Amino acid sequence: MNRLERHFQQARASNRKSLVVYLCAGDPDLAATERLVPALAEAGADVIELGVPFSDPLADGPTIQRAAERALRSGTTLSGILDLVARLRRQGCEVPLALMGYMNPIVRMGPEPFVARAAEVGVDGFIVPDLPLEEAGALGDAAAAKGLSLVLLAAPTTPPERLRAIGERTRGFLYFVSITGVTGARAALPADLPARLDAVRAASRAPVAVGFGISTPEQARALAEHADAVVVGSALVAEIARSGGRGEGPVELVRSLAEAVHSVRAS
Amino acid sequence: MSTPDQEAGRFGKYGGRYVPETLIPALDELARAWAEARVDPAYRAEVAADLRDWAGRPTPLTFAARLTDSFGGAEVWLKREDLLHTGAHKVNNTVGQVRLALRMGKRRVIAETGAGQHGVATAASCARLGIPCEVFMGAEDVRRQAPNVQRMQLFGATVRPVESGSRTLKDAMNEAIRDWVTHVETTFYVIGSVAGPHPYPSMVRDLQRVIGEEARAQWTERLGGLPDAVVACVGGGSNAMGAFSAFLGDPSVRLVAVEAGGEGLGTGKHGASLTAGRFGVLHGSASSVLQTDDGQVAEAHSVSAGLDYPGVGPELAYLRDSGRLDVRTATDDEALAGLIDCCRLEGILPALETAHALARARDVARELGTGKRLLVNLSGRGDKDLLHVLAELERRAPGTRT
Ligand SMILES: Cc1ncc(COP(=O)(O)O)c(C=O)c1O
Numbered sequence: 001m002n003r004l005e006r007h008f009q010q011a012r013a014s015n016r017k018s019l020v021v022y023l024c025a026g027d028p029d030l031a032a033t034e035r036l037v038p039a040l041a042e043a044g045a046d047v048i049e050l051g052v053p054f055s056d057p058l059a060d061g062p063t064i065q066r067a068a069e070r071a072l073r074s075g076t077t078l079s080g081i082l083d084l085v086a087r088l089r090r091q092g093c094e095v096p097l098a099l100m101g102y103m104n105p106i107v108r109m110g111p112e113p114f115v116a117r118a119a120e121v122g123v124d125g126f127i128v129p130d131l132p133l134e135e136a137g138a139l140g141d142a143a144a145a146k147g148l149s150l151v152l153l154a155a156p157t158t159p160p161e162r163l164r165a166i167g168e169r170t171r172g173f174l175y176f177v178s179i180t181g182v183t184g185a186r187a188a189l190p191a192d193l194p195a196r197l198d199a200v201r202a203a204s205r206a207p208v209a210v211g212f213g214i215s216t217p218e219q220a221r222a223l224a225e226h227a228d229a230v231v232v233g234s235a236l237v238a239e240i241a242r243s244g245g246r247g248e249g250p251v252e253l254v255r256s257l258a259e260a261v262h263s264v265r266a267s
Numbered sequence: 268m269s270t271p272d273q274e275a276g277r278f279g280k281y282g283g284r285y286v287p288e289t290l291i292p293a294l295d296e297l298a299r300a301w302a303e304a305r306v307d308p309a310y311r312a313e314v315a316a317d318l319r320d321w322a323g324r325p326t327p328l329t330f331a332a333r334l335t336d337s338f339g340g341a342e343v344w345l346k347r348e349d350l351l352h353t354g355a356h357k358v359n360n361t362v363g364q365v366r367l368a369l370r371m372g373k374r375r376v377i378a379e380t381g382a383g384q385h386g387v388a389t390a391a392s393c394a395r396l397g398i399p400c401e402v403f404m405g406a407e408d409v410r411r412q413a414p415n416v417q418r419m420q421l422f423g424a425t426v427r428p429v430e431s432g433s434r435t436l437k438d439a440m441n442e443a444i445r446d447w448v449t450h451v452e453t454t455f456y457v458i459g460s461v462a463g464p465h466p467y468p469s470m471v472r473d474l475q476r477v478i479g480e481e482a483r484a485q486w487t488e489r490l491g492g493l494p495d496a497v498v499a500c501v502g503g504g505s506n507a508m509g510a511f512s513a514f515l516g517d518p519s520v521r522l523v524a525v526e527a528g529g530e531g532l533g534t535g536k537h538g539a540s541l542t543a544g545r546f547g548v549l550h551g552s553a554s555s556v557l558q559t560d561d562g563q564v565a566e567a568h569s570v571s572a573g574l575d576y577p578g579v580g581p582e583l584a585y586l587r588d589s590g591r592l593d594v595r596t597a598t599d600d601e602a603l604a605g606l607i608d609c610c611r612l613e614g615i616l617p618a619l620e621t622a623h624a625l626a627r628a629r630d631v632a633r634e635l636g637t638g639k640r641l642l643v644n645l646s647g648r649g650d651k652d653l654l655h656v657l658a659e660l661e662r663r664a665p666g667t668r669t
Contacts, residue, residue, distance in 0.1 A: 055432065055563040056549065058444045059287045065431060077561040103285050103548040108562030130285045130548065155289040157451060162292070180289055181449040 003096035004124035004149050004172045007046060008207045008228065015266035017224040019044060019258045020209055022100060022233030023240060023250075024051035024067035026076025030084050032245030037088055040236075041095035043251045044258025047229070049127060050085070052078055052101025059129040061184030063234040067241065078105045078114075082121050089122035098125040098151060098172070106139065115142040125149035125172045133166055140169065149173075156180050156196060160203065167204030173229060174206045179213050185234045186213035189223075197226035217260035224264040232257055276465020276552075279588065281581035284464040286444070286551045293451045298466040300371050305473060310366065317362045318477065321395060322352040324359075328485040331643075333612035334625075340632035341495060341639035346482045346510065348646050349617060353418075355647030356478060356506045357388040361457055363474035365392040368455035375450065376400045378457045379443040381408055381436030381502065382573035382620060383415025384647055385459030390424035400424040403443045405435040408572045415651050433566040436502075436576045440550050460503025461580030464551030468580050475509025482642060483513045490640065496521040496631050499644040500624040501541065501594075502573045504580035506646035515586075521593055521635075524583065525627045527569035528596035536568035540579040541587050541594045549578040555587070570599035570659060571619035571652070597626035603659060605629075606649060618647035619656065 001009070011018050021040055025033045037048055053068035053076055060068070078101070085097060099118065106114050106128070118126070125148055131139065133152060140150040149172030154163050157180060167174055178193055179186065190196075193210070201208050210223050211231025220230045236250055243249040276282045276298075284294055304310040318324040327350065331343040348356040361378075368376055376393050378400070380386030386402040393400035402419055406428040409416055419426050432438035440463075447456040461468045461475075479497075486494060497514055499507035501524045514520040529537030537543065540555050547556035549564055557565040557577035569575040586592045597605065602619055605626035609617045617625060621644075628643045635641060649656065 056437065056441050058441045058550070059448065061445075072563065079561070104556070104558065104564065105562030107547050107553075108545070108558060108560070129287050130551070132284060132286065132288050132291050134291075135283055135285055153288045155287070157289050157292045159292060166288075177287075177289060180451060182445045 002124040002147055002149060003094065004047060004098060007096045008173055011046070011228070012207065017261050017264045017266065018046040018229035019220070019261040020047040020049060020211070020229050020231040021045040021236050021254055022049040022051055022231060023236055024053055024064060024071050025081045025084065026053055026071030026074055027067040027237070027240060028070050028245045029074040030076060030080060034084055034087060036240070036245070036250060037095065038091070038093045039251050040254045041093065043254040044262065045095065045254050047096045047098065049098050049100040050081060052081055052099055052105060054102040054105060057102060059182055061182040061234065063185070063238050064183050067237045078109060082117050085123055086121035096124045097122070098127050099123055100127040103128055103130050111139050111142050115146050115148060119146035119148055123148065125151055127151045127175060129153060133169060136169065144171065151175050153177055154200060156190070163200065163203045167206060170206050172206070173209045174200065174204045175231070176200050176208055176210045176227070177212045178210050181212070183212055183234050185215035185238070189213055189219060193223070194226045197223070201227070217256045220257050221260040221264060224261045230261050276469070278582045278585035281553050281584045282465060282468060283553050284551060285548045285553065286464045287448055289448050290451060294464055294466070300367060301466050301470050304367055304370060310370065313366055314363050317366070318359065322358050322362060323350060324477065325481050326350050328482060328489065331613050334608065337608065337612055338629045338632035340637060341635035341641045343628060343632055344494070344640060344642050345645045346478060346642060348478060348506065348644065349615065349648035353384070353388045353391050354650060355384040355388065355618060356475060356509060357385040357459060358392065359477055359509065360459065360471050360474045360505060361385070361388040361392040364455070364457040365389070365396050365398065368398060369396055371455065373453060373455035374398070375454045376457055377403065377443055377446050377454055378459060379403045379436065379439040380459060381439065381575060382571065382618070383408065383412040383419070383651060384573060386424070386426070387415050387418045389457050390419040390422035393424065394422040401427060403427050403429055403439040403446070405429050405433070405439045407434040408436065411572050411655055412651055435572065437564065437567070444550065460505040461508045461582060462503040462550055462552065462578055468552065468582055471505050472508040472512055472582065475505050476512050478506065478509035478644060479511060479513030482510065486642070493517055493520050494642040495519070495635050495639040496523055496641040497644065498523040498525065498624050498628045498631055498641060500525050500574065500620050500646060501579060501583065502538070502576050502620060503578070504583045506644050508580060508582060510644040515591065522591060523593045523595060523627065523631055525623045526594065526596045527571065527574035527623060528598040528601070529568040531598055532596060537596065538567035538569040538574045538576055539596045540577060541583060542596055544579065552581045554578055554581040555584040570602060571623070573618070573620040574623065595627045597623040601626040603656065606656060615645070616649040617645055618649045619652045621646045
């Protein structure tokens, strides 16, 4: 069992809620990411999504688009990110790591070689926002063969039957997209989100993480009542941009989010 | 010839639906609505009437006598999509999609555009059918294609300049997809070429098929038999698929696809996705994509905004692999020369995109030889390019332009 699946199994057993954070690998450079990952884990992030920058991030809003541009400018590549994961693991960093990125760089490397290298260096799972259920077969099978999790996404527009199929096929957790839209912090989340999340959890055996638009500890705490995990991306990316990859800002943010999420107990 | 796996939106290993989950139910809804509409006599009659009474179909088949003499080979015939309302083949597709949007009860239309022809055609179709329209256009293209921006605005559309990435067609399409993800329940996305997720590649091809079917009927009636070759330029591939699809099953008809060679294939500054692309995923489908070794999508380059695209429709990639297509490129310089030839010898100002097809038609005419006949799809007129072409000519040979 990989770290991701083990984490959620233990969290369920102990009625704990989890904080998942996203940062774009290589923003502003890979050295910064190498410092940040263990520090964010230390500050309470239970799972870290390492964004793989892509030239055409069509599910992302401006904050993460700019982060990808910075990362690409500093020469970040998919294989450089895999090397980074290898270094992190050698340094003893054991936080569950999922790579989050678009399909084309994976296709270019080849799904099988990609999964093989990811498994070798200590990646636990993948989140691919432009890979819906119907297209996920090959990568999902390759991942499963190496014991890694391909996390599928569901959205507010996903009809109930399809949601059940996604819940069956996803591994690690089910990523529920909170809003009909692209990534980016939102002042207000949809009023019916808690009710939707309850329905999603009823339809899925896998733990449910909710993400997109969540930026404050208050939002994170409120949603943790209705999900197994809360994902924060753009707010952290914005903080990393503000701090230029240095300083305590990102760590402080994650600490306050983790406190909020961990204060909620599953009933 | 039927295309394999069309139901699943697959053309061999190409095609598919690589988009965020949020859009999948909308694509399912669209595929269902299109499957119904395309065989519904009422919808077909509406679209045919729009194309006849408003857009000016059928378009003529013109014998290009002086181009034929100049090329010194096969006879050159032109399918005159430049004479369509709004100036290019794009309107064949937008009329069909905007009618479909109304049928589906959508209240807002969005589109991406490169050269601006698809944007203008969408804006005009929306004006006529009374539905609000927003067009995403790369900031670089807004500059290159200013007259089309003004036309879209006159038709009541809102033009949204896109400042991200290379600020051209690819980025306009990213932004249109992001808008669609955000407003999917109310909005219909009119894609301008045979690209994007299923069902767009086959739907747009079917809507553009009128070019080839009409040309074929005109050809049979006037000349008998079939052309020996059909030549079309390829950006995303919609005018090419529209012209080619009526001849796919006729092995005697050579299908010549001409891509943007830009400043030359060796320079890396081009838009030749079929010639130099590699298997990849862009804008919702698997196809042949210009990209780096690391899988980042490369910036395309072409003197013509409509061919300045690093991807290409999945069906074209499939037909290339199967050997059915003869894929060639024409450089910026060759296209400009082709444009001038067509002006001087035929009294027709073609679009810069189309000029790529004319540039290679010269070689094809010579290869076929006298006694043979070829058809060039004259996909659009060049009024939009006038200032840009004059500036490019001036840049190449200062003071000599006439
Ligand atoms: C006149 C004309 N021809 C060709 C194209 C290229 O598109 P496609 O390859 O889809 O026909 C364009 C695109 O803007 C165009 O305006």
